[in-house]
Amino acid sequence: MRALLIGAVESTRVALRALADAPDWTLAGVVTLPLDLAGRHSDFVDLEPEARAIGCPVLRGANANTEEARTAMAALAPDYLFVIGWSQLCGEAMRALALGRVVGYHPAPLPRLRGRGVIPWTILLDEPITAGTLFLIDEGTDSGAILAQHFFHVAPDETASTLYAKHMAVLEAMLPGLLSGLAAGTVTPRPQDERYATWAARRRPEDGAIDWHDDAVAIWRMVRACGDPYPGAWTMLGEERLVILKAEPVDLSHHRAALVGQVVERSEQGFTVRCGDGRGVRVTEWRGSRPPLHVRLRGKG
Incomplete structure (x- = not known):
């Protein structure tokens, strides 16, 4: 044949x-x-x-x-x-x-x-x-x-x-x-x-934009779904696109008084962002020229 x-x-x-x-x-x-x-x-x-x-x-x-x-x-x-x-x-x-x-x-x-x-x-x-x-x-x-x-x-x-x-x-x-x-x-x-x-439906790179008002598990799912070999889940840090490569949902025991999308913890291993449900997403791998400090990341819109 x-x-x-x-x-x-x-x-x-x-x-x-x-x-x-x-x-x-x-x-x-x-x-x-x-x-x-x-x-x-x-x-x-x-x-x-x-x-x-x-x-x-x-x-x-x-x-x-x-x-x-x-x-x-x-x-x-x-x-x-x-x-x-x-x-x-x-x-x-x-x-x-x-x-x-x-x-x-x-x-x-x-x-x-x-x-x-x-x-x-x-x-x-x-x-x-x-x-x-x-x-x-x-x-x-x-x-x-x-x-x-x-x-x-x-x-x-x-x-x-x-x-x-x-x-x-x-x-x-x-x-x-x-x-x-x-x-x-x-x-x-x-x-x-x-x-x-x-x-x-078809997915495009812009569909990987993270909405920090979502719950932590949904954002973790977005990160897992959009990663390699695809363009990745992303957010904005000022005018720079930050691609989140690896993350996990975590409880926030000390940072409930924080804005959605705000970086509330930072260490040598990564940083944690408050999500819409009051929990956080700890980011341990990302692509961008600089790590975020204690600032608010922009999600969709």
């Missing part, structure tokens, strides 16, 4: 390695972004060195749906397209290149949480269980039939980084069996049950 892989992030690299190792598959080509568009993904990976090392041709383009891109992909005669880690929907003409055999990966228990920004949303919604899903891409948004799905728990202190790593491990574990089954023709796609479908 001949596969064409389309993507530009870490999950694409996981798929590249699985396809390269699969005995019944030939990786006919990789389609990825030009380097000057790397900023489209905060977790961008340049796949060309690894693809070239296994003798796989690399095509670069901003949009895989254009006629030029489709012509180049058709020349590689793929039996399947694997669109994993690509931010664009697959148009009908593009899907037709492999007779509709287009496989995607979604970091959620489809049909729940179709859409964008799913790893941060999983944490923001305080989901106790999630899943990685391999599915057939159709004309909808993450609505195609399920090929393989693996459920796992989300830890109470899960971060975007740890959840991202779990998804990479799940994808790596699921792909060999699926590839073997697709090659043998033994995989039966399972239609999604629309009764359980939910959608996740």
Whole structure:
């Protein structure tokens, strides 16, 4: 079987390695972004060195749906397209290149949480269980039939980084069996049950703005959801953006007479900010040119 892989992030690299190792598959080509568009993904990976090392041709383009891109992909005669880690929907003409055999990966228990920004949303919604899903891409948004799905728990202190790593491990574990089954023709796609479908809206860097009027646990959740490999949760210190990398909720026993957003404690290990519920968030890692003193941080608005 001949596969064409389309993507530009870490999950694409996981798929590249699985396809390269699969005995019944030939990786006919990789389609990825030009380097000057790397900023489209905060977790961008340049796949060309690894693809070239296994003798796989690399095509670069901003949009895989254009006629030029489709012509180049058709020349590689793929039996399947694997669109994993690509931010664009697959148009009908593009899907037709492999007779509709287009496989995607979604970091959620489809049909729940179709859409964008799913790893941060999983944490923001305080989901106790999630899943990685391999599915057939159709004309909808993450609505195609399920090929393989693996459920796992989300830890109470899960971060975007740890959840991202779990998804990479799940994808790596699921792909060999699926590839073997697709090659043998033994995989039966399972239609999604629309009764359980939910959608996740796109998240942008500005959505990581901390509102110090929220309760301490909600702010801690925001910090965990927006961190690496994403831009991070942030607040303003004067005219400077301060990105909060690591924090935890704490009780304030001596600083209840303080304004929301005020830095009430400071030590060599970090600083503590009063939140809207009277508790605090102790910040132990941040990115900015200077640590805040006993000042008030600005949240949303």
